[in-house]
Amino acid sequence: MALPDLDDLIAEVDRRCDTAHHPGGQEQPDWLALLTVAAQLAGHLQALADDLVEDYVEHCRMHGSSWTDIGTALGVTRQAVQQRFHAPHKRYSPEMMTGDLRQAMVHVKQAAVQHRNNYIGTEHLLRGLTAEDNSATRLLQAAGVSPEAVHKSVGARLSMGASQAAERIAWTPYSRKAIDIAEARSQQNGSDRIDCDDLLIGLAQVGRGVAAAVLTDTGFDLATLDATAAETDPSQHE
Numbered sequence: 424m425a426l427p428d429l430d431d432l433i434a435e436v437d438r439r440c441d442t443a444h445h446p447g448g449q450e451q452p453d454w455l456a457l458l459t460v461a462a463q464l465a466g467h468l469q470a471l472a473d474d475l476v477e478d479y480v481e482h483c484r485m486h487g488s489s490w491t492d493i494g495t496a497l498g499v500t501r502q503a504v505q506q507r508f509h510a511p512h513k514r515y516s517p518e519m520m521t522g523d524l525r526q527a528m529v530h531v532k533q534a535a536v537q538h539r540n541n542y543i544g545t546e547h548l549l550r551g552l553t554a555e556d557n558s559a560t561r562l563l564q565a566a567g568v569s570p571e572a573v574h575k576s577v578g579a580r581l582s583m584g585a586s587q588a589a590e591r592i593a594w595t596p597y598s599r600k601a602i603d604i605a606e607a608r609s610q611q612n613g614s615d616r617i618d619c620d621d622l623l624i625g626l627a628q629v630g631r632g633v634a635a636a637v638l639t640d641t642g643f644d645l646a647t648l649d650a651t652a653a654e655t656d657p658s659q660h661e
Contacts, residue, residue: 474596523557530554539584545634559619597632601625
């Protein structure tokens, strides 16, 4: 994958902000509008870069690297790297999941191991959620999306890695965000366990990663789903 250079990024800003050029017939473009788009794009790239580094820091810690070693690799002090990355990631035990989600997690890990991936990405989560009938596949069907099509599409995006199978596989930042959203949703619904549909919605709401792209491509639209739910909810018509 070729990384974009400055000319590529400038062209992308122009593409995203085409209405800023020659507003009202003026010869000069709207430089402030272009600057706003450039800042948004830079923020998106920085967030991606931060997530990338965080992912590899977790792998280094998992495989025994010290904070001093990690700080040296990043060109900062041990104290600086600990301050930035030391917050422990929440561990989700099987007791916090429904039986269906625990079964889906079996398929999630199988997808990672079979493809020799040393991480659990959103693509693995979506693959596992659509392996069997559960509340996630039923939610897809309710949204007019074929679970089989989603399963096939995300499977085609799984790439073969070179890692050996590990007993514990680290979750990527997007995967952790998705399950955090899922947990919050289950609590809002009065449940103490995360179910498959909670995690599916979490993957969609993260808005980034392979799973979000597959869900968008296959037509899964949360806004439409929410509107449909509101129309069928009697409390909304009282």
